[in-house]
Amino acid sequence: MTDAVLATVTPATGSADAAWWRQAAVYQVYPRSFADSNGDGLGDIRGVVDKADYLSTLGIDAVWLSPFYPSELADGGYDVADYRDVDPRLGTLADFDDMIAALHARGIKVIVDIVPNHSSDRHVLFQAALAAPKGSTERDRYIFRDGLGENGALPPSDWQSCFGGPAWEPVGDGQWYFHYFATEQPDFNWDHPDVHAEFLSTLRFWSDRGVDGFRIDVAHGLSKDLPAVLPSQAELDAIDTTDGQHPMWDRDAVHEIYREWRQVFDKYDPPRIAVAEAWVATAERRAKYATPEGLGQAFNFDLLEADFDAGQFRHIVTDNLAQSAATGSSSTWVLSNHDVVRHATRYGLAPLNGRKVKQGSAWILAGGPADQIDLERGGRRALAASLFLLGLPGSTYLYQGEELGLHEVADIAPEDRQDPAFFRGADPDRDGLGRDGCRVPLPWAREGSSFGFGSAGAHIPQPEWFGAYAVEAEEADPASLLNAYRRALALRHELQTGESLKWIETGRDDVLHFVRPNGWGVVTNFGTESYVLDASAAVVLGVLKDGTVPAETTVWLQG
Template identity: 70%
Template structure:
């Protein structure tokens, strides 16, 4: 990747003060509201539950929270099927509750980021209801992507496209037309060539920004713009189109950045400017860099560590590549190990390496492609703690997922009748498997806060997903009293990170083992991670934090230590 000096100047943010650049090395904690804390006892987490735990978040030491969708929704996809972008689901709270929560978080210095879902609405959104009530060719239908079906009476879908969740990506509406849904049928895709759609989201961005929101996480930011010819290509024809060209009919089209340039103008209306981070699953670093431009969203997730093995060579290559991308774009790197869509990293690291592992099927006990009895839970937690300290030592922002500070594993066993994830349900019914074999419910199980109630302190009315018995061993109330617990490791790491964080660069240092990575930040802060299983001799320096006990001057296997010189 390269960029000339004139272009680099154009990408330089206008504001460089701390109030405008807080996000560049922030620790951001993702809250899945329905599974965080339930104050009203209906089994579903709520905004008042979050407010009741602000003290916990302050003690954790994070800089911001990112809230997954809390909007009115039928929950066809965990809240990512949005009925109304400018309201709160009554099961989760009210706008007044949102304001109270935001004020409480701001009161302890924690920023608020909300999820925005622009590729699709729910099928209960007022725009889609109007589209169904209107005839073919109407302005109401133009807000979505409708096409005539094939066959004598339009009884066949317009193309053989498949949705992400399995089954056809087209749904009939009874008059010979079908609408496109990249995800569940309850999530019709917007037509972003339509001016009403663009204005709807500009209004939404201002609505939440006016309420004090500091930024936005943009769901599937690469999917908005689509260019569909009269004769739609087949799946086979789509597969032959270069996704890095910017001209693919369905994703990562160059025109999408015109939308985000409009959004940037809205963000910059506020002081300090609102921030955004793109979820953009694109094919090359160059394509991802476009989303991270200060002229657009400003930051884009990289999921490279999330998809890597616990392996020194992979981690070093990923870090080097992404720091280079950050230099080119003028943005900062983002580091992620877990979120609401993937198997928790403590479990992933307890399995055989991802690369080359065959995904097994057909059992309730599959996690990330392996049966429960193949998971080494102790190893997984050791590696997770080490990887987290490595990540928190890197320059850039760190995005953490609720529960990882407790060292939570994926919840393996959830009865079929209790599962909620359409990725699991639809793929099961279609005879296919996606999202690590069992869908995403296992990382969305409500958190264990204590051991003295049936829902482990989540709420007085139980939990909307079943919690396992081993939650009693990892609850917040238990870990707070254990000096070496994962919770206290995270708390010490965040506190030290605020003290040690420095320029957005690092220097790789030589080490005599290929299984060890050693880097230094500009203020003398050093991070050493032993990815191997045998101990190594630590470099000289004051030990300020370690993911695992130290034996003399030896760093045990699968461990990270922070040093200061």
């Protein structure tokens, strides 16, 4: 690889505020597990309001709020019963307005999750579909098919849900509805104009309430073109996903939907932003979601899928910056979220050996013998990787609790688990344990029945070791991970500039050094031996030992 400076992207014209998302540090709040204000065991919107000062002190630019809508929690809130309301267990629209005001008063933008691929089976449109006859307009808003066999007793195909079990559910009159996710999550038919109208209204509703942007769940799945005779699961799996013509995934037609949405976003000042969750086959396919005419940004999960390895990190960064330059977007860097094993745990395990994360699945959990994971090493590597990310051009998405160094919680009793992937036997790459381990409520205090999460315990029990990782414990320790994140985010605000970097050769395959246009440098030692730093720049973050960068650590320089 050469040391050529990557092309600098010129932000879109308009006010400086309109481009806030290009270099933002965004913090994902999974509201049911963030903070419980009323002592019912479930995190809520008032809990976010109560912790607004914590979020401000952390130094983030925006909060991404996972679903808070009315839901039966068949899939952690991603089964939405009403897209324009707040789940009564989490609060009210007035509470939501207070949250927007509290965060905006502290200079924090708000991004909310939109779930357009499917609704809850309790949604008024789906209830109308069940009550209506075959062939009706109501049913055509979702994907209904006649069953096979006598009186439609057999499903239309052998397709499987990603959570395990059949992807078709009978409704009692010879027809079946399609659900790629849980049975309680019927897929919309995006060929129907009423579905378009429903979501355009939803985007306007939240934008009018002051929401700054949207994270689009399963953004690559909306457009479908299912033939009269459906292929088998094996045939479906064999269809090419790189040409935009797959019947289910990443169809070129999906971008017509997002062009329609962009017209709504751009009517606001500043324009509302959006980021796609699009698990697609190639970088070129992902780039289509990040165009200015579409959503504008798409999640880059490449580092989330990588080992703690210098070669993989450098290749991924170089590739994604080039993609962003080509689309006019900015890169999105992420190591953890609500769907995958926390990166502190991943980095304490053996290398991934090329295994990839997929929607609803991740790496094998550290749920077995203790000798399968090195907790200390995982935490050290996690900090090094996070500081590397925070030094990159583009936006960085952080997941709640990573600033505390939380590990995955593997030891959860079956009766306390909530993920449908666990109950349906899916997700073999995680030992069948599902995603609950990264969704355990946060510890705020060293002690107590829920470590300060709420007065009545937590909806997923927390382990005893959480107390040592609590906010209260880490705030009192100047050398804690929380305080390291705070220093890094504050310094990032001072130093972040431009959307390019230059690689500096280090003479070692396991050490990366890059420099930003203002002389800000980042050195990460991925290896097990210390690295002698040959630089005159001052260290502004991290600690050298006898002029060397210790193994598996990151330092920031300013020349």
